[in-house]
Amino acid sequence: MPANLPPQYFEAEKRFRAAKEPEEKIAALEEMLAIMPHHKGTDRLHAVLRQKIAKLSQEAERKLATARRAGFYISREGAGQVMLVGPANTGKSQILAALTEAMPEIAEYPFTTKTPGLGMMKLEDIQIQLVDTPPMGYKEVRVLLSNALRSADLIAIVIDLSLEPTNQVEAALQGLRDARIEPLTDDETQLTPGSYPRRMLIVGNKNDLTDSSKNWERLRSQYAKLFPLVSISAREGRGLEEFGRAIYQTLNIIRVYTKTPGSKADLTDPMVLEKGSTLEQAAEALHKDFYQNLKYAVVWGSGKYDGQRVSKGHVLRDGDIVEFHI
Ligand SMILES: Nc1nc2c(ncn2[C@@H]2O[C@H](COP(=O)(O)OP(=O)(O)OP(=O)(O)O)[C@@H](O)[C@H]2O)c(=O)[nH]1
Ligand SMILES: [Mg+2]
Numbered sequence: 001m002p003a004n005l006p007p008q009y010f011e012a013e014k015r016f017r018a019a020k021e022p023e024e025k026i027a028a029l030e031e032m033l034a035i036m037p038h039h040k041g042t043d044r045l046h047a048v049l050r051q052k053i054a055k056l057s058q059e060a061e062r063k064l065a066t067a068r069r070a071g072f073y074i075s076r077e078g079a080g081q082v083m084l085v086g087p088a089n090t091g092k093s094q095i096l097a098a099l100t101e102a103m104p105e106i107a108e109y110p111f112t113t114k115t116p117g118l119g120m121m122k123l124e125d126i127q128i129q130l131v132d133t134p135p136m137g138y139k140e141v142r143v144l145l146s147n148a149l150r151s152a153d154l155i156a157i158v159i160d161l162s163l164e165p166t167n168q169v170e171a172a173l174q175g176l177r178d179a180r181i182e183p184l185t186d187d188e189t190q191l192t193p194g195s196y197p198r199r200m201l202i203v204g205n206k207n208d209l210t211d212s213s214k215n216w217e218r219l220r221s222q223y224a225k226l227f228p229l230v231s232i233s234a235r236e237g238r239g240l241e242e243f244g245r246a247i248y249q250t251l252n253i254i255r256v257y258t259k260t261p262g263s264k265a266d267l268t269d270p271m272v273l274e275k276g277s278t279l280e281q282a283a284e285a286l287h288k289d290f291y292q293n294l295k296y297a298v299v300w301g302s303g304k305y306d307g308q309r310v311s312k313g314h315v316l317r318d319g320d321i322v323e324f325h326i
Pocket of ligand 1 (some may be wrong): 087088089090091092093094095105106107108109110111112113114133134135205206207208209232233234235236
C-alpha cells in the first residue's frame, strides 16, 4: 500500500466501487489519479489505474456502438430534447405525429414502438426535438432506453386519461427510478447520490374520452404540487399549444437576440440560454472571441431602459436584444 494517500482519494475510490456505468467508473478513476501523489511508491498503482481506465473505455465504446446500431443513440438537435415516456398505448407516438412531421407507427395494441422516433417541433421561433420511445417496462430495451433518457433535457411522462392515472404515473416514475433518473428539484438534498436528476412534466392524453375529466382532476389533485401538468388530446389536436408552453417553461430557457452595432437586430434566430444566464455566459455561448474580448454590451429589454449599457454580470431575460462590444 503506497503511503500518504489523502482522504479524498478514498472517497473517489468509494465512488468507483459504487459506480455502475463504465463512464462513471472512468470519472472516479481519473479523479483518483489526479489526487494521487506522484513518486516511486505510487508508480504501480498509477499503472493499474491507467489499465483499468483503458479497459473501461473500450467497454464504453462497445456500449455506444450497440446503442447506435439499435437506434438508441440520439444526437441532440435544436434548443432542447424532450423525451416522451410512459406506459404502453398512452399515445406517445400519436403525440409525436401530432406535433412534428414524423410518421411513427400508431396502433391500438400496446408495445407498438420498438425503437425511438424523432421529430422537430416548432415553438414560436425555436425548434425542440421530440423523441418518442418504446413503452417503459419493455425489457428488451430497458438498458438502452435508460441511457438515452438520462441525457434528456426534459422527460414528458405520458398517461392515458381514460384510465386510472395514479398507477400509470407511479409505474413511469418507478421505471425512471430503476434507471436512476429522478425529478430535478430545487432542494438537492432530496436527491439520491449517483442519480440523474431530470426536469419532468406529466401529459394527460386522450382527454376526448369518457372519464377523462374525472381522471384529470385526480391527476391534478395528486401531482400538481410536484410536476407541471397538461391535458391534451393528441388525436383531436386539443391542448397542444398549452403543451408547447409547458415544455418551454419547464425547459427553463430564454431566447436572446443578437444585434451588430449599426444594424437591425436579427429577430429570427435567437440564441437559447438557460434561464438566469448572464451577459458573460451569453458571450461565451456565442463565440470564444466575444467571451475573451468582451468590453460591454448594450441591452434592449431587461435593462432599466432600452439601449442601456450593461456589465458582464447582467442577468438576461427572455426576448432581450443584445449588442456585444469587443
Ligand atoms: N381517443 C384518443 N385516442 C388516442 C389519442 N392518442 C392516441 N390514441 C390512440 O391510442 C392508441 C395508442 O396510440 P400510440 O400513439 O400508438 O400509443 P403509444 O404510447 O405510442 O404506444 P406504444 O408504442 O405501444 O407504447 C392508438 O389506437 C391511438 O389512435 C387521443 O388523444 N385520443
Ligand atoms: Mg408508440
